[in-house]
Amino acid sequence: MEQQKRYGHFDDQHREYVITDPQTPWPWINYLGNEDFFSLISNTAGGYSFYKDAKFRRITRYRYNNVPMDNGGRYFYIKDGDTVWNPGWKPCKTPLDFYECRHGMSYTRITGRKNDVEASVLFFVPLKKWAEVQKLTLKNESNGVKTLKLFSFEEWCLWNAATDMENFQRNFSTGEVEIEGSTIYHKTEYRERRNHYAFYHVNSPIQGFDTDRETFVGLYNEFADPQAVMEGKPRNSHAHGWSPIASHYIEVTLQPGESKDFVFLLGYIENEQNEKFEAPQVINKQKAHALIAELDTTEKVDKAFAELCEYWDALLNIYKVKTGNDKLDRMVNIWNQYQCMVTFNFSRSASFFESGIGRGMGFRDSNQDLVGFVHQIPSRARQRIIDIASTQFPDGGCYHQYQPLTKRGNNDIGGGFNDDPCWLIFGTVAYIKETGDFSILDEMVPFDNQPGSEVTLFEHLKISMDHVINNLGPHMLPLIGRADWNDCLNLNCFSWDPNESFQTTENVSEGTKAESLMIAGLFVVTGKDYVALCQKIGKADEAARMQKAIDAMIEAVKKHGWDGEWYLRAYDFYGRKIGSNECEEAKIFIESQGWCTMAEIGAEEGMVAKSLDSCKKYLECEHGMVLNNPAFTKYIYEYGEISSYPEGYKENAGIFCHNNPWIVCAEAVLGHGNRAFEVYRRTCPSYLEDISEIHRTEPYVYPQMIAGKDAPTHGEAKNSWLTGTAAWTLLSITQAILGIIPTLDGLKIDPCLPSAWKGFTVSRRYRGAVYNITVDNSAGAEYGVKEITVNGKTQAGTIIPPAPAGETFEVKVVMG
Ligand code: BGC
Numbered sequence: 001m002e003q004q005k006r007y008g009h010f011d012d013q014h015r016e017y018v019i020t021d022p023q024t025p026w027p028w029i030n031y032l033g034n035e036d037f038f039s040l041i042s043n044t045a046g047g048y049s050f051y052k053d054a055k056f057r058r059i060t061r062y063r064y065n066n067v068p069m070d071n072g073g074r075y076f077y078i079k080d081g082d083t084v085w086n087p088g089w090k091p092c093k094t095p096l097d098f099y100e101c102r103h104g105m106s107y108t109r110i111t112g113r114k115n116d117v118e119a120s121v122l123f124f125v126p127l128k129k130w131a132e133v134q135k136l137t138l139k140n141e142s143n144g145v146k147t148l149k150l151f152s153f154e155e156w157c158l159w160n161a162a163t164d165m166e167n168f169q170r171n172f173s174t175g176e177v178e179i180e181g182s183t184i185y186h187k188t189e190y191r192e193r194r195n196h197y198a199f200y201h202v203n204s205p206i207q208g209f210d211t212d213r214e215t216f217v218g219l220y221n222e223f224a225d226p227q228a229v230m231e232g233k234p235r236n237s238h239a240h241g242w243s244p245i246a247s248h249y250i251e252v253t254l255q256p257g258e259s260k261d262f263v264f265l266l267g268y269i270e271n272e273q274n275e276k277f278e279a280p281q282v283i284n285k286q287k288a289h290a291l292i293a294e295l296d297t298t299e300k301v302d303k304a305f306a307e308l309c310e311y312w313d314a315l316l317n318i319y320k321v322k323t324g325n326d327k328l329d330r331m332v333n334i335w336n337q338y339q340c341m342v343t344f345n346f347s348r349s350a351s352f353f354e355s356g357i358g359r360g361m362g363f364r365d366s367n368q369d370l371v372g373f374v375h376q377i378p379s380r381a382r383q384r385i386i387d388i389a390s391t392q393f394p395d396g397g398c399y400h401q402y403q404p405l406t407k408r409g410n411n412d413i414g415g416g417f418n419d420d421p422c423w424l425i426f427g428t429v430a431y432i433k434e435t436g437d438f439s440i441l442d443e444m445v446p447f448d449n450q451p452g453s454e455v456t457l458f459e460h461l462k463i464s465m466d467h468v469i470n471n472l473g474p475h476m477l478p479l480i481g482r483a484d485w486n487d488c489l490n491l492n493c494f495s496w497d498p499n500e501s502f503q504t505t506e507n508v509s510e511g512t513k514a515e516s517l518m519i520a521g522l523f524v525v526t527g528k529d530y531v532a533l534c535q536k537i538g539k540a541d542e543a544a545r546m547q548k549a550i551d552a553m554i555e556a557v558k559k560h561g562w563d564g565e566w567y568l569r570a571y572d573f574y575g576r577k578i579g580s581n582e583c584e585e586a587k588i589f590i591e592s593q594g595w596c597t598m599a600e601i602g603a604e605e606g607m608v609a610k611s612l613d614s615c616k617k618y619l620e621c622e623h624g625m626v627l628n629n630p631a632f633t634k635y636i637y638e639y640g641e642i643s644s645y646p647e648g649y650k651e652n653a654g655i656f657c658h659n660n661p662w663i664v665c666a667e668a669v670l671g672h673g674n675r676a677f678e679v680y681r682r683t684c685p686s687y688l689e690d691i692s693e694i695h696r697t698e699p700y701v702y703p704q705m706i707a708g709k710d711a712p713t714h715g716e717a718k719n720s721w722l723t724g725t726a727a728w729t730l731l732s733i734t735q736a737i738l739g740i741i742p743t744l745d746g747l748k749i750d751p752c753l754p755s756a757w758k759g760f761t762v763s764r765r766y767r768g769a770v771y772n773i774t775v776d777n778s779a780g781a782e783y784g785v786k787e788i789t790v791n792g793k794t795q796a797g798t799i800i801p802p803a804p805a806g807e808t809f810e811v812k813v814v815m816g
Helices: 213-217 286-294 298-317 326-346 363-372 378-389 420-435 438-442 457-469 517-536 540-560 590-598 607-619 640-644 657-669 673-683 685-695 725-737
Strands: 008-011 016-019 029-032 037-042 049-051 058-060 075-080 083-085 098-104 107-114 117-124 131-140 146-159 177-180 183-186 196-202 208-212 244-254 259-270 277-279 319-322 703-706 717-720 740-743 746-749 759-766 769-776 785-790 808-815
Touching: 008 685, 029 098, 029 107, 029 326, 037 131, 058 259, 075 117, 075 131, 083 107, 117 298, 131 146, 131 244, 131 298, 146 196, 146 259, 177 208, 183 244, 183 286, 196 244, 196 286, 208 213, 213 244, 244 259, 259 286, 259 298, 298 319, 298 326, 319 326, 326 363, 326 378, 326 685, 326 725, 363 378, 363 420, 363 725, 378 420, 378 438, 378 457, 420 438, 420 457, 420 517, 420 740, 438 457, 457 517, 457 540, 517 540, 517 590, 590 607, 590 657, 607 657, 657 673, 657 703, 657 725, 673 685, 673 725, 725 740, 740 759, 746 769
Parallel strands: 769 808
Antiparallel strands: 008 016, 016 098, 029 037, 037 049, 049 058, 058 146, 075 083, 075 146, 098 107, 107 117, 117 131, 131 259, 146 244, 177 183, 183 196, 196 259, 208 244, 319 759, 703 717, 740 746, 759 769, 785 808
């Protein structure tokens, strides 16, 4: 393919992506914050901040689907004579002499230069702090004195991001602020039930301020030309209702060569109910003062930034690969792991595609996300598993989503997605394989968060398995419920009413015959893990009971789930085949191929190999594997949302990146190293940097979907960042291809490589010990370990048993 324009480049040494043209094909964003306080920031400083929950504790306002798309954010306006400009180019869009945005690990640095003034802003959320730091450095690079007028800008959200955008008859009258020195406090609704406020501070005296948006911007002006800035005169406005904002005004004089730092701080504070006020109507600012005092000098901020960098150094030191292929190494060592942390934190709630209003944490999503993250901070993964399991129902079903702030199941969406319970096993077993911490199984965990209903986590796993067994259909295959992994395959929803939501409408669940082959495969894969777990903890009877159920499922798939060249996808409500050669459209689907092959169902009969050949033949295209083929060309009332999408988009034959790594893993099951890597490479963002104009989303993170071969915009990605693709691709490359696999019994080494690779090294911390692994593939094999030595001693088999923490092992692996 012809080389296209690039918008930046990777700087691997600093673990940054450097954007050099602000007009990227779509806002290319980053996330700040690791726990509690979070921000989204685009390459032009757009985006917003929130505390824990993007819906219920939104701190700054953001308007979705705006014109232009990315509008609103934390903006610095610099007025230098008659020229007004922003370091991030937007919103004024004054052409800059230099522009650069460096997205790094939980920080972003945006630098602009205009008329010999450089403005560089470092944005980050210090560890364990509820605040976003914006360290602005202004430098005079001219030979004369520069006198500049600097305006900062943030727009407050009235906390609940949903009602903030709709309940205007109330909102326009509630806004309240306080101003004290260089700090602007946002205290809307603090007078009543809220015990939290926010503030925007700068560590220098100010010569003016504004807190009322209309006064600052002007009713007929825009962020691009706020009246106060254009006239170089703050209004010192005090917001009463309407839209409170925070803007500082600072006059800056710089000698030739001189530079000055300003530390801006956007903070969030919670107070005890009885300590809310220091005087009638005056908020208690003690905690705010204390937080400001921790970050009010360049030195303190630089120290906090160094701590953040050390934190990421430590996290990314846990797993490091060297293959000699930069595109691959930077994904595995930096960006894919980073994206896993972000998806772990946010599930599918807040991105430039997810509004932060609609969805909380997904049950299945979070269980998958933690698999990409568990090696980094296992204690947080552990807590997450407990939180997720606490939203389960006593029959093993579960809420499909829960709100991060309350940790309560989300009633708007409810339950009934029959794959969900299996994922709890998937997540929990991955945690134990990584940590060896079997004690998690003894944790007492409630149902639906009801105190008094607690049973052990193991019991939750058991009822999860049972939920599948207790909900089998006429072919003894799992009933699908509202949907399985594919939220849009709604086989029990018969809707002709455009006002109904597919996913929450379940018109006919009684008497359904709709069964899922995807759940069947998932049940076998997770079931095998469950059985191994039971054996490990001395529950032989339970292991035997479940093995029988797995064997029966395997038989049912072989008997009723095989179409001749591939696995069927499902049976519909009436018991008719879906994903069969007999079907008019959508004859083959990827999900059941992925799961039934990973489960190795019918391997001896050649089903696994045939299924993968069919994937290559019917699903693969230049940009990855599509979800189904051929695409649906019309709405099918019995199938629901899947057929509502135009051909090639989303679940209707889009390249759903999440399930491509399933095929990678399946190819590895057969030892097909060349194929496994080929499938991996097609959707890997760093390999797509040269087609940014087609691909459009960030070249450093995975999108959820790339338009499939039937789409007019084939190759165009959407929904970047928050996708199960992150965890799954990391799993597929680190475990299926590189073959460094945590198991219940220790670290297994079993690579499956492209034959052209001569070898690679991995350094990996596992259960506290460090393994420096060198794989020698001078034999040019795709699969097969000939010999493993550990500290010079030959190792029998491929599993290295767990070693005492703190030890280091030199592991040499010879393939062939
Ligand atoms: C959801 C996943 C789902 C996938 C496929 C995503 O938007 O978050 O839970 O598996 O779509 O429908």
